[in-house]
Amino acid sequence: MxxxxxxxxxxxxxxxxxxxxxxxxxxxxxxxxxxxxxxxxxxxxxxxxxxxxxxxxxxxxxxxxxxxxxxxxxxxxxxxxxxxxxxxxxxxxxxxxxxxxxxxxxxxxxxxxxxxxxxxxxxxxxxxxxxxxxxxxxxxxxxGFGQLGLRDLRLVTHADGRPYDDGTGLLRFLATSAGPGPFGSGHTSVWALDPSALDQSTRDHSARDHDGEALVHTADLYVRRLDSRGVQGDHAGHLLRDDDAWLLATSTWGDFDPDRDDAAVAVTLAATGADLLTGVHVVAAEPLPLPVDGPSVGVWDPHLLRTDDGWLVGYVSASRFFRFHPVLAEGPDLDTLRLRAADPGRRASEGTTLLALPPAAPDEDPRGGGEPGDAAGSPRTTVLVSDGRDGPRGLRGQWAVLDLDLRPRGVLAAAYPSNIPWPTLVPHGDDWLLVTFDDTRHGGRVCGYGTHGDVVVMRGSRPAS
Structure with a gap:
């Protein structure tokens, strides 16, 4: 600087x-x-x-x-x-x-x-x-360029889904720093959120000041793809710690042009020992092949979770631009993923998120957000998706809760901002934090679409057992 x-x-x-x-x-x-x-x-x-x-x-x-x-x-x-x-x-x-x-x-x-x-x-x-x-x-x-809007917030995690903990008490988030234009003007950034700085007197806090004390910018990440000499601002992804390495999965929005006949979006994966939480980094990424359930022009919004049986990856697949639905893949490793479930009935759902819940207590319903038949004491995984307002009737403007076969289990009782905000749910003490964004645009008419959003943080209580 x-x-x-x-x-x-x-x-x-x-x-x-x-x-x-x-x-x-x-x-x-x-x-x-x-x-x-x-x-x-x-x-x-x-x-x-x-x-x-x-x-x-x-x-x-x-x-x-x-x-x-x-x-x-x-x-x-x-x-x-x-x-x-x-x-x-x-x-x-x-x-x-x-x-x-x-x-x-x-x-x-x-x-x-x-x-x-x-x-x-x-x-x-x-x-x-x-x-x-x-x-x-x-x-x-x-x-470096900072951002106009900030969107696609996703918790930085350990591979098993736990929030990444470096002993500071801060929650780390990956985000898309929106540029003064459409898809290709954005890039990936890393932010630290101090939960104690949020207003404890309200249940809904909007962190709209990106330079405020609650939310602090710590890193910018760029991608050099295997098949390209250029550096891209690929974004809409997930950063996770797997043993002694960082894995960065991103969507190839960095050079996306919807007017091209061969327009497509894919997911890449990078692994590095560098400290991606601070500084400026260019990481080398390779394609992460993700199975789809039919004709697809693109997959994006990857979210990864390592379980005792291997890996789960949540994402969306688009049958055309822009009609997209949630998909879940599984496999013993990330090189041999197979399709587990898809829900093409959802036509405007993004931000597929795998939420790892603590094991059920002996007196709890072991199916609560996990797999039918889960035994008490076993880890549970719930899938969250954000259903935009352009979806089919009955699936509009809500945070859907699904099982690992993408069958409905309910919806989150939370306000639904504009755009298609991601369902990033974070345990915090006895409460939950829902850290997301809206479609507030910045930069005016010349900059146009792609400059959104503002960060929104909601606080909710866990139901009594």
Whole structure:
């Protein structure tokens, strides 16, 4: 991270491990300012002339000027930012320090300049990256891109499903840091939640301030796939500790384009001994083949659980974009998974989650959320899915509780936010925490869909036995 009180102009090296970089500056009395991100063969420039913002590209793209007639007019900007997120390049402003960011110009190089899109994913271009400015600025901050919205929160666990415990009392979550654009502008991040910082006087707490004390950003994770030289911001996944290694399963949204004839989404799996809870990492990932119950254009939202009998993997499969349903696979290891169950009757269900419950007490119903016939004292596993409001009647806007054959067992008694929030349920003392998100969008019209959501935390009590 580069922080400076610059003079009239500057050029500074800013090597990055992945094509996710940003520079922002606080303006002096809305005076004109230019920000640049430059690598060998391609220059990206954000220009504010005191009244309008525009995005300029040069080099292998040739001179290109992009501006929005409506969103580009800014009479009094307090801050200016230039962002590269995957192949998306964006210019954003703030009306006042600490306020929300608004997109002023944006382009996806993959659609407009494919050669430039390939270039920004290469290690050579990223290692050569420089950040610069020209004009008056009170401060200059540059480094990796953070996020607009935050979504797809999933608990970091041990392989057996227990919340990962490093002795700090913090709960760790994997999330999708939304960029200023659709799927490919997001990336995977890691966050620490301090349950004691939540408001104990209410049963429903919204952690909407991503920089607040309750929720703290600790790491950014990027993926280098086996069949690709470029680095991707693949997300919507699960991070788990398996013995002395971290396993990271993600969905290949990093370069997804729904307009391509061969559009598809798959799941990859990475294993590493590096500490993925802190810092910035690029992990090497291989395909994780997941069985499906019929024609499928994609699988995503993987969640893994190791049991005494092997592995369970929950995910969704799409018969077409975007019609998707929960699927469960099992096998003695992750290389020999077979289909266990699917529920194609659910047409808008995401976030398939395997919840490992403690063994049933002798006087409890041993079937409560587990398998029919479970013996008291045996571990229990429940499947949770989120049924969006576009699903069939009777399966809309609810958190479904299923058994391992995906048969209904009930629903969670909890408010259901907008979008298709994931059912991340976490035991906390005598209570449960439901840590999820909604579809609150950020960045305005130019950034469009994909910039959501806000984090929502709900607290509920466990029923008395």
């Amino acid at each position: 580069l922080r400076a009180r610059p003079g009239r102009s500057s050029v500074t090296a800013l090597p990055r491990p992945a094509p996710y970089a940003a520079v922002r500056a606080e303006l002096v009395d809305s005076a004109p300012l230019t920000l640049t991100l430059t690598g060998r063969g391609l220059l990206l420039r954000a220009v504010y002339d005191g009244e309008h913002c525009r995005l300029e590209l040069d080099g292998m793209t040739g001179p290109v000027v992009l501006r929005s007639r409506r969103a580009g007019r800014v009479e009094a900007a307090a801050s200016l930012a230039l962002c590269l997120t995957g192949t998306h390049v964006s210019v954003l402003t703030q009306d006042h320090p600490g306020g929300p960011w608004t997109g002023r110009a944006r382009t996806d190089l993959a659609g407009t300049h494919p050669a430039a899109a390939r270039l920004v994913r290469t290690a050579a271009w990223l290692e050569d990256l420089q950040v610069g400015h020209d004009g008056r600025a009170l401060s200059l901050v540059a480094g």
